[in-house]
Amino acid sequence: MTDHSRDEIDVAVLGAGRIGRIHAANLARQPGVRLKYVVDVNREAAAALASEHGAQAVDLDAAFADRSIGATVICSSTDTHADLIERSVAEGKHVFCEKPVDLALERARVCAQAVERAGVICMIGFQRRFDPTFAAVKARLDAGEIGIPEMLVVTSRDPGAPPVDYIRRSGGIFKDMLIHDFDIFRWLLDDEAETLHATGSCLTDPAIAEAGDVDSTAVTIRTKRGRLCQINTTRRAAYGYDQRFEVLGSQGMLQAGNVRPTEVAAYTARAVSTDVPEAFFLERYRAAYASEIAHFFDALTRGTPVRTTIADGVKALELAHAATLSWREGRAVRIDEVSA
Known part of the structure; x- marks a missing residue:
């Protein structure tokens, strides 16, 4: 078991890609936390990130063998998440892991059982809950400002698609992209889905269709309490990273808009203009990742x-799996079909 008696928490970051670099920089700023190891199959990337923060680049076995490591921060590819979570908790190490837990629903459930048996902390990286604007809406919603929530509309649009090679191994748009929106839905409405209908088209790049996926989707959810949620997504928004939602309640509405590089508005005889939204998720959720x-x-x-x-x-x-099934079979899916 890991020795947790020390005041300082030693941490190993597993994965030195772009999200690993974000998390490493943020945890290096935490008081009482030391980034000790960086692990990546790309040894050069691991060495560069480790050098930046005064850590060591080691292999996976060396990181897990060190009893002083109190937590792992898993930023590696999705197909490694469940294995690394299970290995971490078996060693008594706490875990922060990027979404999703796994692409296979049953594998994710087995992993969750391992976490429960181990009795350690395991946090999944749904950073949108920590966005200052989104969190403010949630707090005001919970305070009853607009009465009982009845309908949620989520707009989630990327400025461009990832490489097709990535899309082929991503598990599909519902598991790769909309999984954040499904988490936002559950968090904001504090409710669970009863039925879900998803449809999709390939409107931005035929290569995505050839890879077996879609790039534009529309999802409708009815909750167990009868509330409604609509989610619209696309992999191409020419004007930037478009992330917003609105909650309609019995006494009003709360909206969460986009974040822009500046809040300067220009007023001229021809037009009123503002900055376009932030370029992509690393800029949009900078504060959320730190939080x-x-x-x-x-x-x-x-x-x-x-x-x-x-x-x-x-x-x-579960919702991403249900959405994939709904899209493929062209029908509404009851969530108990996939949650049993």
Whole structure:
């Protein structure tokens, strides 16, 4: 078992890609936390990131063999997530893992059971819950500002698609992209889906269709309490990264808009103009990524529950699985078909 008696928490970051670099920089700023190891199959990437933060680049076995490591931050490819979570918790190490838990629903459930048996903290990286604007809407919603929530409309549009090679191994748009929106739906409405209907088209790049996926989707969810949610997504928004939602309640509406590089508005005789939204998710959710890592380590030191558990990861994956089934079979899906 890991030795947790020391005041400082030693951490290993597993994965030195772009999200690994974001998390490494944020955790390196946390008081009482030391980034000790960086692990990546790309040894050059691991060495570069480790050097930047005064850490060591080691292989996976060396990182897990060190009893001083109190937590792992998993930023590697999705197909490694469940294995690394299970290996971490078996060693008594707490875990922060990027979404999704796995692409296979049953594998994610088995992983969640391993976490429960181990009794350690496992947080899944749904960073949108930590966005200051989104969190403010949630707080005001919970305070009853607009009465009882009745309808949620989510707009989630990327500025461009990832490479087709990535799309082929991503598990599809519902598991790769919309899984965040499914988590937002559950979080905001504090409700569970009863039925889901998803449809999709390939409107931006025929190569995505050739890879067996779609790039534009529309999802309608009816909850167990009869509330409605509509989610529209696309992999191409020419004007930037478009992330917003609105909640309609019995006494009003709350909206969360986009974040822009500046809030300057120009008024001329011809037009009123503002900046376009932030370029992509790394810029849009810069503050959210910092906040979620701070929350994770605060939970480790104080023993408080994390906001995004592995159970949340499994629930979001259930919705993504149901959406994939709905799209492929052209029908509405009852969630109990996939959650049993």
